[in-house]
Every structure is written in C-alpha cells, then in structure tokens.
Amino acid sequence: MFETGDKIVYPNHGAGTIVGIEEKEVLGETKRYYIMKLPIGEMKVMIPMDNVQDIGIRDVIDGKRVDDVFTVLDDEKSEMSQNWNRRYRSNTEKIKTGDIFEVAEVVRNLTLRDMEKGLSTGEKKMLSNCRQILVSELVLAKDESEEEIQQQIDEIFVEEEEEEE
Template sequence: MFETGDKIVYPNHGAGTITDIEKKEVLGETKKYYVMQLPIGEMRVMIPMDNVDDIGIREVISSDRVDDVFQILKGEKSEMSQNWNRRYRANTEKIKSGDIFEVAEVVRNLTLRDIEKGLSTGEKKMLSNSRQILISELVLAEDKDKEEIEEEIDEIFFDTEEENEEDEE
C-alpha cells in the first residue's frame, strides 16, 4: 500500500505524487482512491486502491537508476517491424507495461526513426505520449523540472544527429 507523499507510476499515464486518499461512492458502492498529482500538465488522477496490483502501479525509480534510462536513450535503435501496425502494437505493449526502461526504448526508437524517415501521425502522438510518461518519472526521480529533463533528452538525440552527419562527410 502507498501513502500520501509517495511517488508512483501509473502505467500509460506517467508518474505523480499521491496527494490524498479519498472515498467515493460510485454506483452505490463506496471505494477508496489514491489521488495522484502529475508533475506535468497539473493533471489529477484518481486510482482505485483495490485495483493497484492489476493496474501495475509501482514506485518511481530511484535516482541511481536514472543513468540506466539515459544509457538506453543513448543506445542503438533496436530492431522494429517495418509493418507500421505491428510496430505500433509492440510499442503500445511496452508503454502499457509501465516499465521505464521499455518506455525509454520506445522514445529512443521512435525519435531515431523520426530523424531518419519521419513518423506517421499515430506514431508522432505515441512518441509525444511516451516522452511525457518518461519525463514525468525522471522529473520525480531526479527532482528536476520538466524543462531540464527535456533538454537532457533532446541533447542525446541532437548530439547523435550531429555525429551521424559527421560520419557521412
């Protein structure tokens, strides 16, 4: 069980801080909910406490694991299906897993693909969503603001793009 003040990850939504525990009556049934505040977009999410295990709620990674996330972002693009639909489904599963390392892989692969070939509208939206999920957890793990984390991520891909251009010369 989590408590007020705990930093958690809600798969497919991102990371946030539990600000409250509320009881709500829905369809004549009273249930307890975690109230989670996301650091990006000032969004509040209510999570039914009796579904926490099924949903896959977990604690935010520790700050000493952040370097592992950045190593994934700096890594080589992994093999992805050329079929848009299969690629989209595989990436969706990784995002739904709630595993920050899988989300980082999606961000890396889609960003590199976007730089190389461009992305469809659906994959652009997926990249944007997976970036937000990744950034929300890194903001809480590192206790930095959104802009700092975005800049660190962008530097990885901007530097990678420059190196590729130098290699081609």
C-alpha cells in the same frame, strides 16, 4: 500500500505524487482512491486502491537508475517491424508494462525513426505521450524541472544527429 507523499508510476499515465486518499461512490459502489498529482500539466488522477497490484502501480525509480535510463536513450535503435501497425502494437505493449526502460526504448526508437524517415500521425502522438510518461518519472526521480529533463533528452538526440552527419 502507498501513502500520501509517495511518488508512484501509473502505467500508461506517468509518474506522480499521491496527494490524498478519498472515498467516492461510483455506480452505487463506494471505493477508496489514491489521488495522484502529475508533475506535468498539474493533472490529477484517481486510482482505485482495490486493484493497485493489477494495474501495475510501482514506486518511482531511485536516482541511481536514472543513468541507466539515459543509457537506454543513448543506445542504438533496436529492431522494429517495417509494418507500422505491428510496430505500433509492439510499442503499445511496451508502454503498458509501465517499465521505464521499455518506455525509454520506445522514445529512443520512435525519435530515431522520426529523424530518419518521419512518423505517421499515430506514432507522433504515441511518441509525445510516451515522452511525457518518461519525463514525468525522471522529473520526480531527479528532482529537476520538466524543462531540464526535456533538454537532457533532446541533447542525446542532437548528438545522435551530429554523429550521422
């Protein structure tokens, strides 16, 4: 069980802080929900408490693991299908896991592919969403602003681009 003030990750949505617990009646059934506030966009999300395990809610990574995430971002692009449909499905599965290292891998691979060949509209949207999920957790793990985290990620890919020139 999580408590108010805990920093958690909601797969497919990103990381946030539990700001409360509320009871709501939905379709005639009263359930308890965590109210999670995301650090980006001031959005609030209601998470049903009765299936937290099924959803894959987990604690935000600690500061020691942050460097590992940046290592993944700085790594070589991993093998991806040339077929955009298969690539999209594979990336969707990785994002659904809620594992920050899988999410970082998708951000890295799509960013590098975008620099090389460009991305389809669907993959651009996926990259944007995935990057937001990644940034939301790093903001909470490092206790830095969204802008600082975005800049650190951008610097990795600027270096990649310069190395290729």
